[in-house]
Amino acid sequence: MLSSPRHGCKYPACHLRHGAGWPGLGRPPYDAPGSPNEGVLVKVSDAERNIEALLSEERVFEPPEDFRARAIVRDDSIYERADADHEAYWAEQAERLSWFSRWDTVMEWTPPWVKWFAGGTLNASYNCLDRHVEAGGGDKVAFHWEGEPGEERTITYADLLQEVCRFANGLRSIGVQKGDRVAIYLGMIPELPVAMLACARIGAAHSVVFGGFSAESLRDRINDADAKVLITADGGYRRGQVVPLKQNADESLTECPSIEHVVTVRRTGGDHPFTPGRDVWYHELVADQPAVCEPEHMEAEDLLYLLYTSGTTGKPKGIAHTTGGYLTQVAATHRLIFDIHDDDVYWCAADIGWVTGHSYIVYGPLANHTTGIIYEGAPDWPDKDRLWQIAEKYRATILYTAPTAIRAFMRWGTEYPAKHDLSSLRLLGSVGEPINPEAWIWYWKYIGGERCPVVDTWWQTETGAILITPLPGITALKPGSATLPFPGILADVLDEQGHSVGLGGGGYLVLKRPWPSIARTIWGDPDRYVQTYFGKFGTDTYVAGDGAKRDEDAYYWLLGRIDDVMNVAGHRLSTYEIESALVDNQKVAEAAVVSRPDDLVGEAIVAFVTLKSGFEGTEGAATELRDHVATKIGKIARPHGIIFTNDLPKTRSGKIMRRLLRDVARGRPLGDVTTLANAEVVEQIHTMVESGAGSGEE
Numbered sequence: 232m233l234s235s236p237r238h239g240c241k242y243p244a245c246h247l248r249h250g251a252g253w254p255g256l257g258r259p260p261y262d263a264p265g266s267p268n269e270g271v272l273v274k275v276s277d278a279e280r281n282i283e284a285l286l287s288e289e290r291v292f293e294p295p296e297d298f299r300a301r302a303i304v305r306d307d308s309i310y311e312r313a314d315a316d317h318e319a320y321w322a323e324q325a326e327r328l329s330w331f332s333r334w335d336t337v338m339e340w341t342p343p344w345v346k347w348f349a350g351g352t353l354n355a356s357y358n359c360l361d362r363h364v365e366a367g368g369g370d371k372v373a374f375h376w377e378g379e380p381g382e383e384r385t386i387t388y389a390d391l392l393q394e395v396c397r398f399a400n401g402l403r404s405i406g407v408q409k410g411d412r413v414a415i416y417l418g419m420i421p422e423l424p425v426a427m428l429a430c431a432r433i434g435a436a437h438s439v440v441f442g443g444f445s446a447e448s449l450r451d452r453i454n455d456a457d458a459k460v461l462i463t464a465d466g467g468y469r470r471g472q473v474v475p476l477k478q479n480a481d482e483s484l485t486e487c488p489s490i491e492h493v494v495t496v497r498r499t500g501g502d503h504p505f506t507p508g509r510d511v512w513y514h515e516l517v518a519d520q521p522a523v524c525e526p527e528h529m530e531a532e533d534l535l536y537l538l539y540t541s542g543t544t545g546k547p548k549g550i551a552h553t554t555g556g557y558l559t560q561v562a563a564t565h566r567l568i569f570d571i572h573d574d575d576v577y578w579c580a581a582d583i584g585w586v587t588g589h590s591y592i593v594y595g596p597l598a599n600h601t602t603g604i605i606y607e608g609a610p611d612w613p614d615k616d617r618l619w620q621i622a623e624k625y626r627a628t629i630l631y632t633a634p635t636a637i638r639a640f641m642r643w644g645t646e647y648p649a650k651h652d653l654s655s656l657r658l659l660g661s662v663g664e665p666i667n668p669e670a671w672i673w674y675w676k677y678i679g680g681e682r683c684p685v686v687d688t689w690w691q692t693e694t695g696a697i698l699i700t701p702l703p704g705i706t707a708l709k710p711g712s713a714t715l716p717f718p719g720i721l722a723d724v725l726d727e728q729g730h731s732v733g734l735g736g737g738g739y740l741v742l743k744r745p746w747p748s749i750a751r752t753i754w755g756d757p758d759r760y761v762q763t764y765f766g767k768f769g770t771d772t773y774v775a776g777d778g779a780k781r782d783e784d785a786y787y788w789l790l791g792r793i794d795d796v797m798n799v800a801g802h803r804l805s806t807y808e809i810e811s812a813l814v815d816n817q818k819v820a821e822a823a824v825v826s827r828p829d830d831l832v833g834e835a836i837v838a839f840v841t842l843k844s845g846f847e848g849t850e851g852a853a854t855e856l857r858d859h860v861a862t863k864i865g866k867i868a869r870p871h872g873i874i875f876t877n878d879l880p881k882t883r884s885g886k887i888m889r890r891l892l893r894d895v896a897r898g899r900p901l902g903d904v905t906t907l908a909n910a911e912v913v914e915q916i917h918t919m920v921e922s923g924a925g926s927g928e929e
């Protein structure tokens with residue numbers, strides 16, 4: 232456990248660590264500010280090939296005493312237990328679920344292939360619903376649902392079980408069988424978790440496709456999975472507009488021979504074509520179905536779902552998750568990281584179409600009998616305080632969202648949260664990207680009222696569940712660090728040659744042994760699975776594709792995707808640290824950094840910067856920002872070009888797409904924009920850069 236003396240920082244909960252001159256960094260790659268050599272690089276032999284760690288973040292936040300006193304995890308012993316015998320520890324987590332029959336072995340590992348709880352049988356829907364109802368917990372609210380236009384539905388565990396059973400029977404009646412795949416293309420309405428759980432109940436794997444994806448993306452995902460049925464809605468609401476889901480789906484389906492039936496939920500009530508024999512209304516399908524449905528007994532290693540992620544290039548990968556290990560780990564991580572108590576009102580504000588929604592809106596929370604909130608629409612509709620209004624209304628105690636959202640709240644201003652009583656909140660979470668320290672502090676201060684720990688949780692679609700994270704009752708937090716591997720997780724940071732870089736160094740984030748919720752394969756392409764995740768350092772080492780550094784407390788700092796690392800004057804710099812230095816300036820809400828080839832330094836740094844409301848992107852501001860980066864982390868990182876933009880290209884889950892900005896900065900034609908949430912902004916930025924407007928060059 233960290234124990235750190237108090238210092239004179241303005242934040243009462245903040246403890247600055249003393250002793251090391253460069254907390255969190257080990258040896259600095261350049262001389263300290265104020266020294267005669269400030270900003271001049273000092274050669275660090277050996278480390279040259281590794282990603283350099285420049286950013287110095289010294290604030291440390293100990294768990295508040297009252298939080299620790301009530302927390303599920305109050306001391307370190309869980310780490311020791313898990314280290315001593317990780318299989319026994321995971322088995323202990325698995326025992327919290329209900330199994331129809333117990334497993335024979337905990338883990339069978341033939342690298343890179345692994346089986347967890349082989350021989351055990353269970354059903355995910357039974358674990359999320361029936362067992363709670365059977366234990367007398369049917370009246371507890373499973374979801375408070377709020378539609379974008381303002382309707383409200385309260386769904387108890389008993390309600391959810393009945394609806395899932397009806398729909399599961401309905402799916403069986405149109406021919407869905409154990410082992411089939413079912414595509415789901417819905418917005419954030421209650422029928423989405425219902426559809427997922429109904430599939431799980433009858434042993435069909437679901438493949439949820441983001442409601443925002445185009446007809447083309449939907450078509451490719453349906454065909455890759457060979458899905459038999461598609462579940463969609465007539466439309467979905469987004470910023471007051473109707474997204475024509477069924478119309479998009481119909482467009483895809485002209486080229487989807489595997490689809491036998493389309494089930495459509497009536498949500499918006501618009502007109503759309505209806506194909507007799509193929510199309511069926513959800514409400515008609517469930518109307519006469521019994522509210523009981525025997526759950527299939529699934530093998531632990533049976534497929535639970537596919538979720539497609541667009542790799543950096545080429546065809547999307549169908550990430551395959553199985554039943555026993557996945558459910559074990561999402562339930563355990565959800566309970567221990569979010570410190571779930573019976574009276575919590577938990578809100579993961581992600582989209583269910585993202586893995587975060589699968590694991591931390593649906594499977595984890597329901598397995599733990601948690602009360603959750605689901606909101607259908609946009610955070611700024613009808614105004615920029617919508618989330619705070621909802622949090623206040625339902626007295627949310629836990630909020631889990633993404634850095635991109637937090638940076639948007641920062642840009643909009645503190646007056647929006649200030650209008651609402653957020654005193655029910657006791658814990659905050661972040662996921663999706665590295666959170667810049669200033670965004671972390673903002674979140675902690677203006678949303679958490681300086682009283683809620685912020686858990687920065689690192690994981691991926693492929694990992695299924697959170698792997699690197701604080702445990703809020705015991706972990707001292709450092710803004711910008713995801714802190715430590717979850718108990719039972721063995722991580723490391725390796726250099727190009729596969730050696731551990733040790734504390735203070737940067738390199739490839741890897742996992743050295745399997746965990747229960749690891750993806751078992753890429754659907755239909757096991758070779759690609761082996762190549763992508765186990766191709767670099769051998770089949771016993773999972774390569775996450777992210778850069779990371781570890782500080783002197785062995786805390787992990789995620790540095791962004793390895794592909795985004797830049798080569799400036801022989802130094803490998805992460806985008807994250809430069810972006811964090813920019814966001815540290817009081818005018819900046821968000822920044823994305825890329826490089827373009829340069830004769831002098833190899834690659835020149837170009838920063839795309841979004842300012843907070845009230846500030847202007849002048850030449851003077853550009854100079855100020857360059858200087859700010861130089862002072863904060865060193866002259867080597869000083870951006871060459873600064874381009875002010877109103878927005879940045881993002882994926883649906885809010886990740887900045889630097890690849891596209893790289894195209895813009897290099898004057899190349901734009902690559903694939905189909906997975907963008909906001910395709911129009913790239914065009915705008917492109918046009919702006921071409922015309923020379925809004926940019927400052929040095």
Ligand code: 7RM
Pocket residue numbers: 540586587661662663664665666687688689690691692693713775776777789790791792884
């Ligand atoms: C859950 C999710 C995975 C990628 C991952 C990272 C980035 C996610 C964090 C993070 C730094 C975090 N699944 N990432 N969480 N980076 N700190 N807390 O996002 O498959 O959509 O993306 O997201 O690059 O590899 S994902």
